[in-house]
Amino acid sequence: VNAVSVWLKLKIRRHYKIHEMSFTHGVADAPLKVTGDAPNETGTEVSFMPSTDTFTMTEFDYGTLEHRLRELAFLNSGVRILLTDKRHSDIKQEELRYDGGLQAFVAYLDRAKKSLVDKPVAIHGEKDGITVEVAMWWNDSYHENVLCFTNNIPQRDGGTHMAGFRAALTRQVVSYADSSGITKREKVTLQGEDCREGLTAVLSVKVPDPKFSS
Incomplete structure (x- = not known):
């Protein structure tokens, strides 16, 4: 994803700390650094903007994302996936979790x-x-x-x-x-x-x- 994005931002919650790093056109803006505390959280948050130099269309299709994330929720029983679309005034949100x-x-x-x-x-x-x-x-x-x-x-x-x-x-x-x-x-x-x-x-x-x- 990083190589085909205009910018990409990482936020990593690990070892009770928040680590952040950003990239522009695949190149790191600065080394990974600690920006805060995360006493009760773990996980990685990735934000990015697809590059128009690589893709002719950069708008995400909600239906395609929902279909793929639903597959992943079924394939990984018990994992909770929250899909939220805030691009319009009418916000869409779907929680996907299947224990079966x-x-x-x-x-x-x-x-x-x-x-x-x-x-x-x-x-x-x-x-x-x-x-x-x-x-x-x-x-x-x-x-x-x-x-x-x-x-x-x-x-x-x-x-x-x-x-x-x-x-x-x-x-x-x-x-x-x-x-x-x-x-x-x-x-x-x-x-x-x-x-x-x-x-x-x-x-x-x-x-x-x-x-x-x-």
């Missing part, structure tokens, strides 16, 4: 649809420092809606975790249908698309050193 995590996320995505199961299916696992979370819910539509995230960053085109999720889901559903005699009784052969029909899912992985190819 990915289960609350899929419930939000399917809020206007008829579910086929009582509540979302949630799975959580961790191995070799990599955390995987997924929540799934089926509705009575024919549309598949699967959202993928790596370290809170959306992957619109999926990735290896999406491919692995789809393969595992198909394998488990087909295995159950075969072992229970459903496929033989109904004389059907299930494909991956059949298992994902009406599926809404959110898949989130947290990895220490991600590799992005898109």
